[in-house]
Amino acid sequence: MRKTAIPLILSIIVLFASCGDPNIYSHMGYDPAGRPLPVETVRAGKGEDFNLLSLISGYDGNIRLIYKEVDGNYDLLRSLSEEGRIRLVQTVDYLSRYGDLSSYLAGPLDDDTLDACKDTIAFVNSIIDGIEGNVTKILDGLEETGMDVAVVRQAIDSLFEEFGALNRLDPETVEDLISIQLVEDTLVSCIEMFYIILLDIPGDIAEYTWNQFSSDGAWTTDDMLSSISRNAGRLVQTLLDAIADIDQVSSRIPSFVSLDEIVDEVLQ
Amino acid sequence: MRRSAACILILLLTCSLLAGTGITAQGRGQAVLTDDSVRHAFTHNPAFITSSDFSLHIPIQTRVHNVTGILGSDFTGNIKGIMSGDARRMATSILDILRSFNGRMDLLEVEEGLSFTLKGLGAGVFLRQKAVTYDGSLGMRFALEMEAELDWGLGWRWDLDNGYTIAAGLVNRTRIGLRTSLVGVDTVVDFLLDPPSALDISLEEDIANSFDIGTYFCLPYGFSTSFVVRDIGPDGNTATIDTAFGWKGSLSILSLSLEAGLKGWSSIRDEVDLMKSLDAGLSLGITSLLSISAGIDGGYPSFGIDLELLCFAISAAWYWQDYGVVYGLAPRDVLSIEIALLID
Numbered sequence: 001m002r003k004t005a006i007p008l009i010l011s012i013i014v015l016f017a018s019c020g021d022p023n024i025y026s027h028m029g030y031d032p033a034g035r036p037l038p039v040e041t042v043r044a045g046k047g048e049d050f051n052l053l054s055l056i057s058g059y060d061g062n063i064r065l066i067y068k069e070v071d072g073n074y075d076l077l078r079s080l081s082e083e084g085r086i087r088l089v090q091t092v093d094y095l096s097r098y099g100d101l102s103s104y105l106a107g108p109l110d111d112d113t114l115d116a117c118k119d120t121i122a123f124v125n126s127i128i129d130g131i132e133g134n135v136t137k138i139l140d141g142l143e144e145t146g147m148d149v150a151v152v153r154q155a156i157d158s159l160f161e162e163f164g165a166l167n168r169l170d171p172e173t174v175e176d177l178i179s180i181q182l183v184e185d186t187l188v189s190c191i192e193m194f195y196i197i198l199l200d201i202p203g204d205i206a207e208y209t210w211n212q213f214s215s216d217g218a219w220t221t222d223d224m225l226s227s228i229s230r231n232a233g234r235l236v237q238t239l240l241d242a243i244a245d246i247d248q249v250s251s252r253i254p255s256f257v258s259l260d261e262i263v264d265e266v267l268q
Numbered sequence: 269m270r271r272s273a274a275c276i277l278i279l280l281l282t283c284s285l286l287a288g289t290g291i292t293a294q295g296r297g298q299a300v301l302t303d304d305s306v307r308h309a310f311t312h313n314p315a316f317i318t319s320s321d322f323s324l325h326i327p328i329q330t331r332v333h334n335v336t337g338i339l340g341s342d343f344t345g346n347i348k349g350i351m352s353g354d355a356r357r358m359a360t361s362i363l364d365i366l367r368s369f370n371g372r373m374d375l376l377e378v379e380e381g382l383s384f385t386l387k388g389l390g391a392g393v394f395l396r397q398k399a400v401t402y403d404g405s406l407g408m409r410f411a412l413e414m415e416a417e418l419d420w421g422l423g424w425r426w427d428l429d430n431g432y433t434i435a436a437g438l439v440n441r442t443r444i445g446l447r448t449s450l451v452g453v454d455t456v457v458d459f460l461l462d463p464p465s466a467l468d469i470s471l472e473e474d475i476a477n478s479f480d481i482g483t484y485f486c487l488p489y490g491f492s493t494s495f496v497v498r499d500i501g502p503d504g505n506t507a508t509i510d511t512a513f514g515w516k517g518s519l520s521i522l523s524l525s526l527e528a529g530l531k532g533w534s535s536i537r538d539e540v541d542l543m544k545s546l547d548a549g550l551s552l553g554i555t556s557l558l559s560i561s562a563g564i565d566g567g568y569p570s571f572g573i574d575l576e577l578l579c580f581a582i583s584a585a586w587y588w589q590d591y592g593v594v595y596g597l598a599p600r601d602v603l604s605i606e607i608a609l610l611i612d
Contacts, residue, residue, distance in 0.1 A: 022568050022569060022588045022599050022601070023567045023568060023588075023590075023596050023599060024564060024567050024568070024569070025543050025567045025596065026596060030543070030596060032595060032596030032597045
């Protein structure tokens with residue numbers, strides 16, 4: 001019995017030791033990120049998917065890359081090499097699971113990829129600057145002008161226009177596509193944040209659901225503003241509280257913040 | 269009166285000590301194809317319908333997925349937030365907990381069962397309720413899945429000379445599944461604000477019928493082997509074949525059982541399929557009251573502890589499941605706790 005007890009204890013210790021990365025084959029050299037993927041691309045129907053790109057793991061083992069029906073995306077995806085498509089899928093998968101590019105960029109990158117990333121980051125930053133400006137305008141507008149609906153309206157209109165414009169962008173590289181997806185995530189996080197903040201607002205704003213919002217035109221700026229204008233004082237305070245403690249409000253804003261820092265660090 | 273009660277208790281304890289300890293499959297890497305326990309007759313090997321002339325098994329099991337992910341968030345703060353009654357705090361706490369769930373992942377499962385075997389006949393009904401998350405980079409959505417499973421089976425056992433035993437069994441399984449439409453943050457919010465509005469959720473149903481056929485060969489010197497054809501559907505295309513080889517031995521109050529096997533080996537196409545198919549497990553019993561288990565299922569470790577007292581069994585298991593688009597990319601751990609009435 002002693003002869004069997006010793007291997008038993010050793011086995012349990014080895015098993016516990018492998019818990020950092022629980023897959024025992026990873027400790028033996030298996031690299032899941034290096035595996036080829038059976039990928040099929042599927043065009044999302046109108047209003048079917050809010051994402052520019054998303055992934056579904058099919059029960060048949062195939063990966064379905066769902067993309068929004070925009071000519072630029074379709075042409076780009078169609079022209080991708082198998083290697084490029086796999087890289088895109090892995091990246092989108094990683095982003096969807098972990099919300100930032102830290103590991104992706106921390107991995108070994110060749111010079112071409114690094115150059116492409118530099119362009120991408122400039123592209124992302126230009127869009128993010130616009131978004132941040134718009135969010136700031138909303139906050140400033142509410143704080144400084146209190147009930148000045150015209151200021152707030154203009155800012156929110158710009159924010160939503162920015163969102164709509166993203167899907168009309170013409171990506172030239174895989175990195176562009178990823179960047180647009182990242183920015184979309186960030187924008188939706190902002191909207192998600194607004195939605196949560198709006199919980200504090202009683203009345204008809206609660207009637208507007210996420211799905212209504214995401215379908216074209218159901219939640220108009222006028223609808224939103226009419227509620228905001230009736231509850232502006234409370235909204236201002238809630239918004240300011242939320243921004244001060246943003247980590248607790250949106251799950252993805254911190255990733256967006258860290259993305260900038262990580263990218264800068266990697267490229268320096 | 270007191271003396272009679274004490275006698276009954278001693279009798280029950282003695283019976284309990286003499287009976288075999290059941291183990292949960294999850295704690296042993298699902299390596300229970302040669303465990304020869306009615307506990308696994310409807311889940312792993314139909315041949316075990318004959319493991320006992322009579323058995324009654326009523327388990328209630330709860331599984332919490334992504335335990336370390338949930339605990340990794342501000343768990344205490346989030347629980348307080350959910351309990352606060354404040355809609356915004358509740359929503360943000362729920363979102364924070366859901367942060368580590370991406371894509372289609374199980375969140376919480378509850379399973380209730382009732383099964384019995386009698387002289388080679390067996391039947392069981394199992395009910396499962398599961399909350400599942402969907403989507404990833406954008407607003408999280410989830411669905412409730414409910415499943416009712418009705419099983420019946422037959423088994424035969426032949427005890428031959430020289431310590432050989434052959435058992436075979438067949439289980440027919442009918443599953444009726446229901447899934448709610450996907451709900452998102454908005455629905456949670458709506459529910460918090462106005463519960464009746466959330467009742468609009470539609471249901472999708474799915475009915476499936478399949479057979480499992482299993483065999484079990486008990487060999488001399490504690491060795492055994494099993495062979496199970498699983499999920500034989502109407503078209504037969506989805507069937508998989510599992511096989512395992514095991515050994516059992518005991519010394520005084522200690523018992524040890526080992527098993528290694530291949531799941532779905534008929535569909536192994538490459539080394540990744542092989543990694544996912546291999547499982548192995550061991551359990552160490554200390555009297556028949558307590559056993560500890562460990563195993564590897566598809567490359568992921570598992571641990572379990574089982575306590576059996578009189579006709580009640582309490583089991584806990586900790587194991588991993590992989591949700592990656594590629595095997596190995598997204599492992600999540602699962603904590604399972606089962607309380608069962610088990611008479612065999």
